[in-house]
Amino acid sequence: MSSSADNELVARAVSGQDTAAFGELVRRHQSHVRNFLRKLAGDYALADDLAQDCFMHAWDKLQTYSGRGSFIGWLLKVAYTTFLQSKRKSKRYAEILESAGQVADQEGRSSVQPVDEIADLDKYLAVLTTEERAIMVMSYACGLSHREIGDATDMPVGTVKSVIFRGKEKIRNSFEIKDHQHG
Amino acid sequence: MKSKIINMAEKSKDAEDRLLELLFDSEPVADDGFSVRVVRKISRRLWLRRLTLPIAAVIGGAIAFKPLAGLVAALSNLSSLIPEAAINSAASSVPQLQTIVLGAVLLAVGLVGMRMIEE
Numbered sequence: 626m627s628s629s630a631d632n633e634l635v636a637r638a639v640s641g642q643d644t645a646a647f648g649e650l651v652r653r654h655q656s657h658v659r660n661f662l663r664k665l666a667g668d669y670a671l672a673d674d675l676a677q678d679c680f681m682h683a684w685d686k687l688q689t690y691s692g693r694g695s696f697i698g699w700l701l702k703v704a705y706t707t708f709l710q711s712k713r714k715s716k717r718y719a720e721i722l723e724s725a726g727q728v729a730d731q732e733g734r735s736s737v738q739p740v741d742e743i744a745d746l747d748k749y750l751a752v753l754t755t756e757e758r759a760i761m762v763m764s765y766a767c768g769l770s771h772r773e774i775g776d777a778t779d780m781p782v783g784t785v786k787s788v789i790f791r792g793k794e795k796i797r798n799s800f801e802i803k804d805h806q807h808g
Numbered sequence: 809m810k811s812k813i814i815n816m817a818e819k820s821k822d823a824e825d826r827l828l829e830l831l832f833d834s835e836p837v838a839d840d841g842f843s844v845r846v847v848r849k850i851s852r853r854l855w856l857r858r859l860t861l862p863i864a865a866v867i868g869g870a871i872a873f874k875p876l877a878g879l880v881a882a883l884s885n886l887s888s889l890i891p892e893a894a895i896n897s898a899a900s901s902v903p904q905l906q907t908i909v910l911g912a913v914l915l916a917v918g919l920v921g922m923r924m925i926e927e
Contacts, residue, residue, distance in 0.1 A: 765832035
């Protein structure tokens with residue numbers, strides 16, 4: 626996936642409000658964005674809804690993409706912001722429901738995910754904070770450089786490195802805990 | 809000796825990173841009409857945005873039409889009461905063609921400016 630082709634498509638989409646060019650960008654990157662959000666949200670249906678919102682936001686903000694970093698890095702920044710906003714909103718929503726005494730209802734509505742799709746990765750991701758999870762997924766699943774992750778999360782490169790180090794340590798420890806439990 | 813140790817450390821670091829990459833690796837998600845849905849949603853929103861201003865103008869015009877017509881009727885009734893001298897002096901203060909053109913240009917610039925701000 627060449628970044629010059631991405632930049633060309635972005636230019637076409639911005640200058641002529643070309644939805645076909647943007648559609649091509651969506652086709653090229655939807656897999657990365659949806660995988661990123663699936664790992665972050667842990668719920669496929671929610672992740673796909675968020676991915677759709679992410680691309681809508683990306684369309685609105687497309688003129689702010691300067692073309693300096695990779696387009697997928699910029700897109701994952703939009704995806705991460707969309708995820709955080711949705712998390713904040715759902716937290717507020719849960720608080721309102723709780724105060725109205727409807728928590729039981731909400732639990733009944735939680736999305737159903739096939740048992741075989743709950744992989745080991747989800748268990749390991751569960752030990753990480755949202756921030757650590759996002760950065761680890763950007764690094765190991767999406768192959769972003771530390772600088773690109775820094776741009777996407779508004780963090781200095783040094784902080785990104787230390788978050789990755791901490792995340793690795795947590796995963797390593799959870800491996801050890803598992804080994805002890807089974808051995 | 810030292811370089812050997814460093815190389816071993818790098819190798820073990822690489823192995824751990826490779827393991828994590830394998831752990832985080834997942835099958836590419838099939839598009840399954842996802843991009844088409846996104847583009848359709850964007851196109852719909854673009855159309856809505858394009859239609860908003862004309863629709864608002866038509867609705868505003870429709871709402872303003874009745875009181876405006878009443879006002880014009882009242883003014884025409886009033887004109888019969890006004891002495892001819894006063895009408896002549898008022899006619900001289902009616903805006904000339906240049907003023908009308910300037911007004912139209914300003915209106916057009918204002919509309920274009922509004923559109924740019926909106927976008």
